[in-house]
Amino acid sequence: MTGDRMSRSARLRWSTASELLRLVYAEPGITRTAACERLALASGAAAELIERLRAARLLAEHRAGRGGPGRPTTVLGAHPRGPLAAVMDLRAAGWRVLLGDLAGTVTEAAAGTYGDREPVDLLPEVAGAVGAAARREHGRVGAVVAAVAGAVSGTRLLQFSTRGWHEADLGVLAGGTGVPLLVGNDATLGGIAEARGGAARGARAALHLLVAVGVGGALLVDGRPVTGARGAGGEYGHLPLGDPDLACPCGARGCWDLMVDGRALARHRGDPVPGDPFAYGREVLEAVRSGRVSDRDRRAVERTARALGAGIAGLVNLHDPDAVTLAGLAPGLRAAAPGAFADAYRGGLMALHRADPPPVADAVHGSDGPVRGALALGFDEITGPAALARWSARRTP
Ligand SMILES: [Zn+2]
Incomplete structure (x- = not known):
């Protein structure tokens, strides 16, 4: 099933799920009660939806901390075997591969320096690291995002001034994972992080x-x-x-x-x-x-x-x-x-x-901004209705 061919009923079935997961990503630690209020979800519909997402390993619920008055609620967060976004952080000083989950938890999977290499030699090495990280996670990586400290267009690198690189195809960076590759300039990605969860929120x-x-x-x-x-x-x-x-x-x-x-x-x-x-x-x-x-x-x-x-x-x-x-x-x-x-x-x-x-x-995100913005783009992709339908079809018992 592709995004284009998805039926209207399937799209509707996954569109509320998409909204809920995007809300959980945007506001880590949000409670079930607050999320339902924000999306105007009745409690019966919310219970059905959250159970469906839990069964599909898209969402987990944890008991909220004690102390406040009112009925107990739960906090919505990342499923321990839920989807991940892989980020390739291509900075002036070196590269890193990071994995992030729906709750915004980030772990470093690999890192290296450029040495004297040109993109044609270096990119396959980074791609290999992405592929290896994705294999270790057994199909959990749903999007690969390259954060590049240079000018980009589509999946092409136009200029990486600090290395003197021009014109390289970054398409190889998906690392044979078969998932969508997105590419963003570091300033643009940092802006996404600030606009969604930072100083320009x-x-x-x-x-x-x-x-x-x-x-x-x-x-x-x-x-x-x-x-x-x-x-x-x-x-x-x-x-x-x-x-x-x-x-x-x-x-x-x-x-x-x-x-x-x-x-x-x-x-x-x-x-x-x-x-x-x-x-x-x-x-x-x-x-x-x-x-x-x-x-x-x-x-x-x-x-x-x-x-x-x-x-x-x-x-x-x-x-x-x-x-x-x-x-x-x-x-x-x-x-x-x-x-x-x-x-x-x-x-x-x-x-x-x-x-x-x-x-x-x-x-407010400082030097983490580009990675934060890249993860946000990755989860835009992962939580799209068509992507959720594909993920769920492979996992729901
Ligand atoms: Zn100029």
């Missing part, structure tokens, strides 16, 4: 920005990223908000990327382009925080924070979000020069936004 339109080497981001509407026709949108760092005399490695001139990261700090301090701009930026911000810096260094940080604040104002004028979240070096940059950031942010806003500017909050 509840925002209808949320703007997320990650400063690492350059700046990436995503606009999320109702928790879903707006990524364009091929999934390559959100390249905010390559808007011409920078110095038109500076050439960007992307091929364009004047990119915002060059104004807000470790390369900008190095230029303003009179240093050569750092080999690892992220580590360089972190060191400079750490030094400013501890007060061990010269006036020149402080000015370098202020200029960079101003470029960040002004650019964010432009993006607020463009997208009209109700929340903005910052990750990577951005929270530290703002904290190191709060006045410069705030002046540039306010100064760049159109008057219509100035009375009530969207709050700019630090991301």
Whole structure:
């Protein structure tokens, strides 16, 4: 049975199950009573549904902690043999394979470094690790999600700047598991994590920005990223908000990327382009925080924070979000020069936004954001009505 061919009655049969499982994923530790209220489920229908999901190993119930008044209730959580999402975390420094369950519990299954290898040599090794992890779990892995610190489109890697990789097909990463492979950029996935269960929770339109080497981001509407026709949108760092005399490695001139990261700090301090701009930026911000810096260094940080604040104002004028979240070096940059950031942010806003500017909050998931967002995408896939019907058909006694 495929999603397209699923009958209407089967879809209806699994659509409430899908809503319930998505609620359990979004709100770990939710009680049966609260979940039923939220979905307006009558107790008889809820009992039937939860029993069906328990029998299909999709859900487990645990007694809720004592102490509160009222009738005892249970907490809904992951079945010990329930579905898992596998995440391949391809970071600048190395790769990891992680498995996550419906309750958001994550375990690391494998990890490695890139060495001098090119994608054509490395990707099969990572795919092998994913395949091995999936086999150990005996068919529990229902989706494979790659979180990539680079530009992606569909399942293609377009650019992994820190490794100098271009154009690689990530399709191999499903590792022969036969389950859907999803690919997301780390900034976009971090934005999903913040919009669904982080600093932008509840925002209808949320703007997320990650400063690492350059700046990436995503606009999320109702928790879903707006990524364009091929999934390559959100390249905010390559808007011409920078110095038109500076050439960007992307091929364009004047990119915002060059104004807000470790390369900008190095230029303003009179240093050569750092080999690892992220580590360089972190060191400079750490030094400013501890007060061990010269006036020149402080000015370098202020200029960079101003470029960040002004650019964010432009993006607020463009997208009209109700929340903005910052990750990577951005929270530290703002904290190191709060006045410069705030002046540039306010100064760049159109008057219509100035009375009530969207709050700019630090991301709460930090460096875990991309993995959290990848798991959320994986469970979107796993808890779709058609996927649930397939899973259940194989397991219900
Ligand atoms: Zn560029």
